[in-house]
Amino acid sequence: xxxxxxxxxxxxxxxxxxxxxxxxxxxxxxxxxxxxxxxxxxxxxxxxxxxxxxxxxxxxxxxxxxxxxxxxxxxxxxxxxxxxxxxxxxxxxxxxxxxxxxxxxxxxxxxxxxxxxxxxxxxxxxxxxxxxxxxxxxxxxxxxxxxxxxxxxxxxxxxxxxxxxxxxxxxxxxxxxxxxxxxxxxxxxxxxxxxxxxxxxxxxxxxxxxxxxxxxxxxxxxxxxxxxxxxxxxxxxxxxxxxxxxxxxxxxxxxxxxxxxxxxxxxxxxxxxxxxxxxxxxxxxxxxxxxxxx
Numbered sequence: 001x002x003x004x005x006x007x008x009x010x011x012x013x014x015x016x017x018x019x020x021x022x023x024x025x026x027x028x029x030x031x032x033x034x035x036x037x038x039x040x041x042x043x044x045x046x047x048x049x050x051x052x053x054x055x056x057x058x059x060x061x062x063x064x065x066x067x068x069x070x071x072x073x074x075x076x077x078x079x080x081x082x083x084x085x086x087x088x089x090x091x092x093x094x095x096x097x098x099x100x101x102x103x104x105x106x107x108x109x110x111x112x113x114x115x116x117x118x119x120x121x122x123x124x125x126x127x128x129x130x131x132x133x134x135x136x137x138x139x140x141x142x143x144x145x146x147x148x149x150x151x152x153x154x155x156x157x158x159x160x161x162x163x164x165x166x167x168x169x170x171x172x173x174x175x176x177x178x179x180x181x182x183x184x185x186x187x188x189x190x191x192x193x194x195x196x197x198x199x200x201x202x203x204x205x206x207x208x209x210x211x212x213x214x215x216x217x218x219x220x221x222x223x224x225x226x227x228x229x230x231x232x233x234x235x236x237x238x239x240x241x242x243x244x245x246x247x248x249x250x251x252x253x254x255x256x257x258x259x260x261x262x263x264x265x266x267x268x269x270x271x272x273x274x275x276x277x278x279x280x281x282x283x284x285x286x287x288x289x290x291x292x293x294x
């Protein structure tokens with residue numbers, strides 16, 4: 001009798017574990033982003049946060065907050081199991097195969113469109129024309145910090161990847177000495193830190209000194225100088241994941257509600273990402289205006 005009781009108890013426990021697992025969705029996320037996300041939360045519930053001022057709120061952390069609040073508002077209530085690591089373009093492949101439900105990092109529309117048969121593309125989170133990128137270099141690289149106009153870029157090299165189509169095409173249009181391809185973001189940052197390459201583009205964020213520190217890598221933003229990346233940013237959801245359709249519908253419902261309340265703008269402005277364009281010297285402003293007029 002005791003034997004059968006143990007068997008039945010074992011089956012019940014395994015079923016309970018399976019149900020709990022089914023209610024959780026695995027999400028792969030870059031470890032440095034996850035660390036800042038946890039520091040930003042500071043033991044708060046992400047769904048109830050109303051106060052967004054924090055030194056740890058940057059653009060990719062803001063993406064995580066907006067996504068989860070939008071899903072909840074739209075009625076998608078499954079919990080996420082975060083798996084941090086050195087994640088980059090593996091995520092895209094997993095989205096295409098249905099192994100990953102969604103990306104917590106927004107995509108350029110130009111990149112999302114290339115796999116639109118495999119994913120649902122959300123309504124815009126960052127609208128076209130809003131995204132200013134900072135120019136980041138080693139603090140010791142004085143020639144980068146002397147840049148005030150487009151023509152001065154002719155003496156400089158930059159690094160990016162064609163897998164981020166908007167970044168790559170924008171940099172390709174600039175009068176650079178050299179544009180170097182490196183597909184891994186961490187390797188890009190290391191190359192700039194070591195001054196093997198002069199600069200890279202990164203989202204603007206709030207930092208009084210403009211310093212970005214990741215382990216031994218230190219980069220600094222050129223003050224009040226920016227490059228316009230003229231595309232919109234969207235969340236993407238796998239069409240092949242069992243929860244894909246429900247998550248995509250809920251996401252757009254929630255994003256609409258957040259935007260109507262002004263909360264999307266509030267979160268990204270609090271992150272120092274959305275800024276007053278008039279306060280920045282946008283080096284490719286004229287170049288972008290010319291391309292739009294053709």
